[in-house]
Amino acid sequence: MDTPLYVGIDLGTTNSAAAVFDGERVSVIRNAQGATVTPSVVRIDKQGRITVGTRARRFLEQDSANTAAEFKRLMGTGKAIEFPAHGSSKKPEELSAEVLKALRQDITDQLGVQIDRAVISVPALFELPQSAATSEAARLAGFSRVELLQEPIASALAAGWRAEDDGGGTWLVFDLGGGTFDASLLETRDGLLRVVGHDGDNFLGGRDFDWSITEHLASQLAVVPRRNNPEHAAALRALRLAAEDAKIELSRGERAQVMLAQPLSIDGQDVDVDLELTRATVERLCLPLVDRALDVCLRLLATNGLGPGRLAKLVLVGGPTVMPMVRQRVAARLEATIAEGHDPMTLVAQGAALYAATASLDGRAASIAVPAGRQVWLQYPAVSADLTPHVVGKFVGDNPPAKIKLVRNDGGWSSTEATVGPDGTFLTSVTLLPRRACTFEIEARAEGGELVVVTPSQLTIVQGLTIGDPPLSRTLGVALANGHVQVYLERGAPLPARRTFTHHTIETVAKGSSESVLRIPIVQGELSQAELCRLVGTLDIGGDAVKDTVPTGSAVEVTIELDRGGRLAARALIPAIGQVFEHVAHLLVPEASPESLDAAIRDLRRQLMELRSDAFRHGLGHVIEKLDKIEARLSEAERDIDAAHGGDADAAQRARRALLDVDGIMAEADLARKWPELESNARNVAISASSTVGEHGTDAERALLQEVLAAMDKARRDKDAAELERQMRLASRLSRAAFHRTTEAWEYYFEDAASEISKMKDLPKAQKLVTDGKAAQARGDTAELRRVVNALWQLLPEDSEARKKGFDSGVR
Amino acid sequence: MLEDNPFFVLGLPTDTSRIELEREAQKLLGMLELGFVEAKTYQTPLGPRSRTPELVRAAVAALRDPYRRLIAELWARHAPPAAPVEATAGAPEPSHNGLRRALGWGV
Numbered sequence: 021m022d023t024p025l026y027v028g029i030d031l032g033t034t035n036s037a038a039a040v041f042d043g044e045r046v047s048v049i050r051n052a053q054g055a056t057v058t059p060s061v062v063r064i065d066k067q068g069r070i071t072v073g074t075r076a077r078r079f080l081e082q083d084s085a086n087t088a089a090e091f092k093r094l095m096g097t098g099k100a101i102e103f104p105a106h107g108s109s110k111k112p113e114e115l116s117a118e119v120l121k122a123l124r125q126d127i128t129d130q131l132g133v134q135i136d137r138a139v140i141s142v143p144a145l146f147e148l149p150q151s152a153a154t155s156e157a158a159r160l161a162g163f164s165r166v167e168l169l170q171e172p173i174a175s176a177l178a179a180g181w182r183a184e185d186d187g188g189g190t191w192l193v194f195d196l197g198g199g200t201f202d203a204s205l206l207e208t209r210d211g212l213l214r215v216v217g218h219d220g221d222n223f224l225g226g227r228d229f230d231w232s233i234t235e236h237l238a239s240q241l242a243v244v245p246r247r248n249n250p251e252h253a254a255a256l257r258a259l260r261l262a263a264e265d266a267k268i269e270l271s272r273g274e275r276a277q278v279m280l281a282q283p284l285s286i287d288g289q290d291v292d293v294d295l296e297l298t299r300a301t302v303e304r305l306c307l308p309l310v311d312r313a314l315d316v317c318l319r320l321l322a323t324n325g326l327g328p329g330r331l332a333k334l335v336l337v338g339g340p341t342v343m344p345m346v347r348q349r350v351a352a353r354l355e356a357t358i359a360e361g362h363d364p365m366t367l368v369a370q371g372a373a374l375y376a377a378t379a380s381l382d383g384r385a386a387s388i389a390v391p392a393g394r395q396v397w398l399q400y401p402a403v404s405a406d407l408t409p410h411v412v413g414k415f416v417g418d419n420p421p422a423k424i425k426l427v428r429n430d431g432g433w434s435s436t437e438a439t440v441g442p443d444g445t446f447l448t449s450v451t452l453l454p455r456r457a458c459t460f461e462i463e464a465r466a467e468g469g470e471l472v473v474v475t476p477s478q479l480t481i482v483q484g485l486t487i488g489d490p491p492l493s494r495t496l497g498v499a500l501a502n503g504h505v506q507v508y509l510e511r512g513a514p515l516p517a518r519r520t521f522t523h524h525t526i527e528t529v530a531k532g533s534s535e536s537v538l539r540i541p542i543v544q545g546e547l548s549q550a551e552l553c554r555l556v557g558t559l560d561i562g563g564d565a566v567k568d569t570v571p572t573g574s575a576v577e578v579t580i581e582l583d584r585g586g587r588l589a590a591r592a593l594i595p596a597i598g599q600v601f602e603h604v605a606h607l608l609v610p611e612a613s614p615e616s617l618d619a620a621i622r623d624l625r626r627q628l629m630e631l632r633s634d635a636f637r638h639g640l641g642h643v644i645e646k647l648d649k650i651e652a653r654l655s656e657a658e659r660d661i662d663a664a665h666g667g668d669a670d671a672a673q674r675a676r677r678a679l680l681d682v683d684g685i686m687a688e689a690d691l692a693r694k695w696p697e698l699e700s701n702a703r704n705v706a707i708s709a710s711s712t713v714g715e716h717g718t719d720a721e722r723a724l725l726q727e728v729l730a731a732m733d734k735a736r737r738d739k740d741a742a743e744l745e746r747q748m749r750l751a752s753r754l755s756r757a758a759f760h761r762t763t764e765a766w767e768y769y770f771e772d773a774a775s776e777i778s779k780m781k782d783l784p785k786a787q788k789l790v791t792d793g794k795a796a797q798a799r800g801d802t803a804e805l806r807r808v809v810n811a812l813w814q815l816l817p818e819d820s821e822a823r824k825k826g827f828d829s830g831v832r
Numbered sequence: 833m834l835e836d837n838p839f840f841v842l843g844l845p846t847d848t849s850r851i852e853l854e855r856e857a858q859k860l861l862g863m864l865e866l867g868f869v870e871a872k873t874y875q876t877p878l879g880p881r882s883r884t885p886e887l888v889r890a891a892v893a894a895l896r897d898p899y900r901r902l903i904a905e906l907w908a909r910h911a912p913p914a915a916p917v918e919a920t921a922g923a924p925e926p927s928h929n930g931l932r933r934a935l936g937w938g939v
Contacts, residue, residue: 210851214896399862406855412862445868447859488896489889514893518886720910724903 024402024480025131027138027383028174028372029123031116031154033092034198034226034339036060037369038123040131041377043457043482046178048366051126057365058122062115063087064103072122081258090227091115093199093670095157096149113157120161127383134385136164139376141368144170144202144218144493148544148556148588155587167379167584169490171195171337172204173215174371179335179362180206180213180485181374189332190216191359192321194350195368196313196338199225203317205324211405213487219320222681223656223674224312226340232305233263233297237278240295243286248662255284259293270299271343303345310346314353321354329355337364378403378486379584393473394421394464400450400479405486407452411460411479415444421464421472426450429459429478440464452483489514490584498578499541499550499829501526503822508580511546518581523831524814526823529570533563538570540578541827542590545684547742551825552687554680558827559590561601568597572781573814576831612676614664620679621657624686628654631689638693642739646689653682698741702732705748709755717758725754766805767797773812780815789815838891838901839908840876841883846905850896857892861885877911 026041035057038049048056053074063076063086071079079087086105091112094101100109120140127135142154151168158166176193195202202220206213237259238245245252245259258280266276276297283290321327334356340346341364351358363370376383380402399412411426420440426448427434438448452458459480464472492515497507500523508519523540530536538561545553559578561570577593592601628650635643657678664672706729713725728750735744759765770793780786789808796804814832823829839846842856863871864885873880894900 210849212850212854212896397866399865401858404858406851406858409855410859410862412859412866412868414866445866447863488893491893512893514889516886517890718910720907723906723910727903 024377024382025133025135025384026373026376026381027127027135028369028374028376029120029138029140030171030174030366030369030372031092031119031140031142031157032060032198032368033090033200034060035365036119036123037366038127039366039369039373040127040383041370041373043377043480046181046370046373048363048370049123049126049130051122052129056363058119058126059089060092060116060119061087061089062091062110062118064106064108064110066105068106068108070118072118081261084254084257088115090199090670093673096147096151096153097669097673099669113153114160116154116157117160120157120163124161124163133383135383136162136385137166137376137381137383138163139167139169139174139372139379139381141171141174141372142168143197143200143222144172144204144220146170146493147554148496152587164385165381167376167381167490169372169375170493171197171368172202172218173487173490174369174375175335175337175367176204176206176213176215176371177374177485177487178367178371179333179359180208181371190324190326190330191333191335192317192331192354192356193335193337194313194317194341196336196340196346197225198227198339201225201313201316203313203320205320205326208485211485213485215491217320217324219316219323221312221316223678224309226338228309229267229306229340230260230264232309233267233302234260236301236305237263237293237295237297241284241286241291241293243289243291245284245286246666247659247668248665250665250667252286253667255286255291258284262293263297266297267302267343270297270302274299299345306343306345307349310349311353314350317350317354328353331356333357333359335359335362335367337362337367339365374403374484375487377482392475393477394475396462396464396474396476398476398479400481401486402480403482403484403486404452405484407454407483408449409452409481410447410449413446415440415474417444420444421474422467423465424448425463425465426460426479427463429461437465450481452481454483457482489516491515492517492582494544495546496542496544496556496580496582496588497553498523498580498831499543499553499555499826501818501823501826501829501832503550503819503825505543505545505548505550505553509582516581516583518579520577520579523576523578525570525572525574525576526818526830526832528572529561529566529830530563531566531569536563537561538576538830539828540576540590540592540831541829542580542588543827547684547687548745549687549825550827550829552684555827557588557590559592559601559603561592561594565601566594566597567599570594570597573811578831612664612672614661614672617657617661617664617672617675617679621654621661621675624650624654624679624682627686631686631693635689635693640693640695642695643689643693646685650682650685650689653678653685657682695739695741698744699736702736702744702748705751705755706732709751712755713758715758716761717754721754721758725751728754763800763802766802766809769809770797770805770812773809773816776816779817780812781817782815786812786815834907834911835876835878835881836887836891837876837908837911838894838904840881841874841887841891842895843874846908853892853895857888860888864888 023042028039030037037057040047050056051058051073058073059077061076063071063079076087080089086103088101094112100111102109124135140154140158142151154168155166172193172195175195190205190207193204200222201224204215205217207216245255262278262280266278269276278295278297280293283292334354336358347358395416397414401409422440423437424440424446425435425437433451435448438446440446450460457480459478462474462477464474466472491512492509495507495511496509497505500506506521509517525538529538540559541555542557543550543553544556547553574594574596579591581589632647657675660671660675664675709725713721728747732747735747774790777786789811793805793808796808844856860871872883874883894904
């Protein structure tokens with residue numbers, strides 16, 4: 021059996037890279053120009069010829085209309101990018117596919133191996149449509165299977181893999197990419213890597229550095245080009261490329277000359293560019309941006325009870341971290357030593373290659389070989405932190421061999437003989453050598469002791485640092501008709517994941533009626549109100565698709581499934597009609613027209629003013645602090661909207677995401693405004709939960725309540741409204757669970773629900789239920805009473821306003 | 833907390849070391865993939881439950897987090913002998929006054 025080859029690809033905003041891992045060594049792939057990074061730039065000329073990478077980047081200035089860059093930020097938006105010379109257009113995922121094809125070819129050229137499986141890295145906070153677009157790009161590039169991995173995990177894995185000493189401790193990955201900043205706090209223990217916490221800024225990256233320098237240069241020209249003027253776009257682009265080159269030059273020297281061969285054409289005038297830029301100027305311009313990233317790091321450390329000077333290791337990733345000023349500032353403010361020996365430009369690709377091994381994703385195209393001898397299916401970890409992992413197997417077909425033994429091919433170890441069960445199954449374990457790839461021969465013997473030829477005849481396991489399944493980056497759930505979210509998969513849930521919940525319809529879906537539709541909206545986000553989450557897909561069940569009419573209150577079993585690549589699938593089963601519906605309408609990231617952004621920001625400004633004057637009136641300092649944060653964000657978004665008016669689609673998307681974030685912060689500020697009311701509610705919840713759980717709870721519930729009360733106390737002291745609400749919900753849940761254990765509970769629920777009968781949707785049905793309930797109460801039948809109460813709850817009406825906030829959800 | 837307690841899902845005691853947890857999870861995932869009958873169910877104080885790869889993955893992910901492990905240990909150690917009545921899924925928040933009074937909550 022030949023050596024597997026694991027492939028990792030960093031599909032970056034500005035640059036991309038590929039790396040391979042053969043079980044012992046990670047190698048970075050060089051492109052045809054001999055470079056380890058390939059610019060993520062694609063050009064299509066008049067004849068339709070496609071150029072990718074450095075050669076395409078050269079055309080960014082002279083033929084910008086037919087050369088596309090930074091399209092990663094538009095992934096999942098469905099926005100087509102025009103190539104007027106050829107008269108064609110391409111979606112961002114098609115352009116990304118061209119970059120992937122080029123990298124795939126580089127691997128084949130360098131190693132002579134055809135690749136069709138790989139791990140591709142994506143930003144930690146990518147939304148589902150963006151992940152789906154990345155998978156689509158890989159498919160278009162000819163990959164038969166890919167897995168997606170979050171960039172910070174990839175760089176951490178690569179940095180941790182090289183660490184000779186597994187001394188443990190907490191370390192930080194500072195990843196400043198072209199468009200985003202990610203900070204990840206990690207720990208390694210027993211060879212296992214764990215992400216302790218993550219924070220980031222989706223709107224901070226190397227391109228902000230470049231724009232700061234560009235604006236500085238522009239301000240010194242005879243005629244100043246403006247970002248909000250589409251006519252100035254070409255001039256600004258040329259200036260930005262020159263700024264980028266000067267920035268790189270200033271990583272080594274003290275001064276750089278910014279000179280353009282051709283004068284810029286601004287407002288019909290030829291403007292010569294011949295300016296001097298010093299390292300000190302660049303540092304002054306970029307320092308506030310570096311400090312913004314560092315503030316995120318300090319916040320992440322504080323959240324996890326750490327301060328500067330407490331990090332065992334600091335790893336820098338991304339092009340901008342090559343700047344000496346960035347390195348010095350980060351090391352100084354975090355009081356940590358930067359780990360040396362890591363290439364910030366290719367670390368993510370290296371980590372993705374290592375992860376491909378832990379996911380047993382051999383990159384080589386599958387060869388069609390005729391199996392020799394008995395075929396055996398094997399399950400074992402391709403990479404293991406454990407020195408003695410299990411190997412599980414099953415022989416295909418009848419009359420399997422009787423015994424099996426694994427022999428390490430260095431001759432230093434062999435397993436005891438394991439018995440093969442009559443169904444062909446066996447279980448054994450192997451002993452690995454630390455930080456080595458170990459190959460084991462499989463020796464199978466028949467009942468009589470004669471050797472049996474098996475396929476495969478060997479297996480290889482690498483001992484080293486591993487990480488568990490990739491975690492889900494944002495909580496996923498279903499929006500309900502009451503405007504709340506039923507969480508299916510929590511942030512951090514290991515992928516792949518699947519979960520089923522039973523909901524009930526709130527109105528009838530009439531057979532044959534195309535007007536009547538049962539909508540199940542799927543949302544992503546961390547807040548419990550649906551309107552503050554992002555709608556990522558919908559499962560619509562129309563009256564024309566159902567076999568029979570689905571009455572109000574019918575059960576709907578919804579299953580949501582996410583694979584390792586972030587692909588979403590949902591299924592709804594309606595048991596009453598025995599039908600399953602699976603077609604999820606995947607949503608694209610919404611279009612962001614400059615006009616809609618203008619309207620959104622006007623609305624947010626108005627809300628901000630109202631909240632601010634209210635906070636001043638009541639002297640709420642902590643709310644004012646939150647609102648100041650919003651003010652800064654809005655000013656940034658305004659700059660981007662300005663650029664969006666100048667035709668910058670990427671800036672428009674940045675602005676759209678910034679406004680969504682502002683919306684979330686605003687909701688938190690609003691919550692903080694209601695602090696006195698919340699605090700008093702919290703006190704009531706604490707008292708009632710203590711008495712209910714104290715009287716009716718189990719030991720575990722009592723112990724848990726202590727934890728929850730302590731967390732509530734901390735949230736109160738920190739004035740953290742969102743956290744306090746979360747803990748209050750936990751306390752109420754414990755209280756309810758304990759209360760439900762009592763006989764009186766269902767009597768109270770029944771009496772209370774019965775008192776709302778006049779509001780119920782199906783009065784005759786409600787009346788019958790109340791009669792049934794009374795009878796059950798009289799004979800002390802708690803199970804029946806519980807059934808009645810549940811049925812009555814289903815008949816309570818939904819508020820139409822709340823339903824709108826729940827994206828017109830048809831389930832509760 | 834009881835039905836899908838990570839320790840029950842993996843069939844291990846609460847003092848199991850982290851590396852042993854990972855090893856057991858890897859073994860169970862392999863057994864489930866190849867259809868080993870003995871891996872398909874696990875025992876809980878509420879009776880046997882069916883084990884799926886998703887449950888095993890979620891269990892091991894939960895036990896990697898020290899805080900979540902502590903909670904799981906608490907529940908596994910204090911598992912009540914009798915089957916408690918489960919809270920009803922989808923029940924509205926108890927916002928009605930009578931109920932709130934009964935619970936001793938502020939109205």
